Amino acid sequence: MILSEIKDLLISKFGSEVIVGEEAGILQPALLIAPSRIVEVCRELRDNEATYFDYLSCLTGVDYGVEAGKFGVVYNLASIPYQTQLTLKISIEHGRDVENLPSFPSLVEVYKTADWHEREAYDLLGIFFEGHPDLRRILLPDDWEGFPMRKDYQAAEYYKGIKID
């Protein structure tokens, strides 16, 4: 199934507001999805007989930088029966306050792969996933402060009173 067909399928199912944009003309085109609808879109793509995107290859949390003021998540889906690939993107504009994290719906109920990948995005980028069953830090220690993969992250000078060289 090519991208335009997938787009038509989603529009006929959920209405046109579910797709907020499209990145075309490059090697791997992507669909930009409204963040609040991502779970139902993925469930439809997974279960629909024409698409069967049953495999979440990769989930990437993105900090688009201080100037853009935007956070996003990229989903790379794959279909094992049809051997096709699809990229979905969601993003919101959000401030960089660590007390008030940008939040997206969690995809764990559709793909279990998202469990650890979302924990990683939370851990490194400070993106919160609503409805995630166990959103703890995964790679860094539980008491780590700050989110290192953010573009404005300043490396800490001390860790528990120990000087970091």
Next chain:
Amino acid sequence: MRRDCHAIARNDISIQLEMTQNEAFIKYQQKIAQAATQDMVLNMGPQHPSTHGVLRLELITDGEIVKEAIPHLGYLHRCFEKHAEALTYQQTIPFTDRMDYLASMNNSHAWVMGVERMLGIDQDIPKRIEYIRVLVCELNRIASHLIALGTYGIDIGAFTPFLWCFRDREHIMGMLEWASGSRLLYNYIWIGGLFYDLPVGFEERCAEFVTYFRPKVKELNELLTDNQIFIKRTANVGVLPLDVAINYGCSGPVLRGSGVKWDLRRIDNYSAYPELDFEIPVGKGEMGTVGDCWDRYKVRVDEIAESLKMIEQCVERLQKDLKRTTDFDPRAKMPRKITPKAQDYYMRAEGARGEVGFYFMADGKTEIPFRVKARGPSFNNLSVISELSKGVMIADLIAILGSIDIVLGEVDR
């Protein structure tokens, strides 16, 4: 295994509550504290030989039965993605080697192909280079599988296969050192080419190795694969149904062990693989159920034979129509400046443990990627452990973990 008494930890909760506001972390701590009163909490790792590195599995056990296994990772986190945001595409190749350090060639191959496709030069790579890449990747895959099989034997209690596997792996290490200059972390495959051409006589050495190694695989099968004790320990243990494997994003031998022919070398047809003749081994449930530990083990054994077939074909072509010439320069097609157009690209390739993926975000202005995400196959394969370990014996958990074959360098990146 270290036995942890969580009575102390319970008193610490109030202190740690102040430290973090994370709700999920508090929930987790309460779960452990409660489990410590009725069941036993057992820490398997991080310094435990059968966790294959620094992985800690926190087990909530009821006698010998594992009620729940909570994996803790990150002991080997080396900030790969952060480094990649500060280095050029070429400079990051040694870092990709250090992800899955048992199959470095496969990692850098995936990275390099991704960058080449973004630059649009992937069709210009000379055939000889593609064949050399596949040759060293397959050698490395055998070396990696040999470790997987040998250490799996040790986990189960068989010591000899481990020594045999390491003896044979040493030949491959020596050959790859001859080609690249280092034994484990090669930095051999470069964007648009190779570090050096193969040394003179390498092809002959490969052919010699294949002849030497074929009977050794047979020996290994007689010693371990068909061993009744080994079968008793692995057949019908840790059965991973196909739908669960797919939903958890398992790939490589773990996914194929559950019975689906999903090999990116055939599906994506990258590099020289479309011209090579090889089969995709899948789990058939010969000794028990499809998707049990024995099936995953057997897929690796069969893959070694397939890799040997591929090496033979590569060597043959490298000695005939793609023969070395004096004017052949493996760096001739290397771009001077690597600045891909502004785009996002997800590159996936079949590593020794499954789908090695790199998600690139290029801004089109600099030689440094805006964002890179590495998708390690072990990271996804390991996430299924809490699902597989519900209600198994502690000794079986060791068998399950070994059959998943994780490399912590790639889990933690």
